[in-house]
Amino acid sequence: MSDNQQNCKTIPTITAFEHSPDRGRGLARDMPVRWAFEEVGQAYDVHLVSFRAMKQTAHLALQPFGQIPTYQHEELTLCESGAIVLHIAQQHSGLLPPDTNARARAIMWMFSAVSTMEPVIVQREVAILAESDRNWHQQRLPLVEERIDSRLAQLSNRLGKADWLDGDFSAGDLLMIQVLRRLKSSSLLDNYPNLAAYVARGEDRPAFKRAFDAQLTVFNNLSAEL
């Protein structure tokens, strides 16, 4: 913990799955928030919630859609991982460039990640989790994957040979890499070596590793108890 943090009176608390459905692969939405905290060197507490508790009144007061993560610090309660990462990035240095225009572009990539890339990627998961028992699932899956591939091709063209989407690593890269990580259990990134390398570059950051280990510890501790 840095001197800066020791001088702070309180630290933020986030919520995360008590038992993450991704089995500790760092795909739940507490992961980008943990990663952002680690990038800026802000300590945080974690309150674990069960699936049952997530749908009850106390949690719905924090998160109207019954999801994780939430963020609580002093008088402020937030949800939406994109908004929480943006808040952290605005409160600390390290995740948004100081130049006003570059800052607006980094925030643009945050929106691209959660509203242009993620929805098509999540549709594949919805199909597999919620529709694989339907007799049309195998016919439909290629349509879903074509939509993902089309977006990946466009993102790959834009990234080109660059390390990050726009200058130095930013909160835009953090969210985009986190979204692309959802595809690691598929072969969809295989056609785009520059995107696969981009993801690997993100995962190689010490802050990513600390965040990943922290969420994996939660999963492993739970598994040891069961």
Add this chain to the structure above:
Amino acid sequence: MSDNQQNCKTIPTITAFEHSPDRGRGLARDMPVRWAFEEVGQAYDVHLVSFRAMKQTAHLALQPFGQIPTYQHEELTLCESGAIVLHIAQQHSGLLPPDTNARARAIMWMFSAVSTMEPVIVQREVAILAESDRNWHQQRLPLVEERIDSRLAQLSNRLGKADWLDGDFSAGDLLMIQVLRRLKSSSLLDNYPNLAAYVARGEDRPAFKRAFDAQLTVFNNLSAEL
């Protein structure tokens, strides 16, 4: 035009569909950007692009996913309607509250609109536009609509009897109402009178009406030419 605008040397330019597929119903993503400009009293220029031009190199340099809108002002180019609305809201007063915590919550609702509500709503449009010729379409559509209904129920619970999601009208309401407007051609809002009234309240704002009329004029002028 206000005195403030007359003193500005340049005004931003956005892109919009030359021929909007929504036939002027104000559902294309230039609409929230126009609405935001109108709320803050910022004049803007519009450059219309054809479907063909949107997929060509010049436009892809502005918008890597081949979509509208883009935003250009002096040295800054942005895309993603959520990011553009946030940029406008940060440059002017009127769309984000001055209090820091309330501001973070308004931005949270922007993310909720584009990354929690919009994706499930757009899936219905994708199903209708791209999958209605499949023999399983009629079996699948109810699943898609159940997912929308579930989110609407949660949003309706949170909104309750309030006029807006958190205090005064904000950029969060602007994006959320714009997203919910996509459901007006369905009956999905019928079960949630408070959400239907919320949408109507947004559409009743003078700034909304000016923005709506501006995009409708583009469509009507094109239709007159054809």
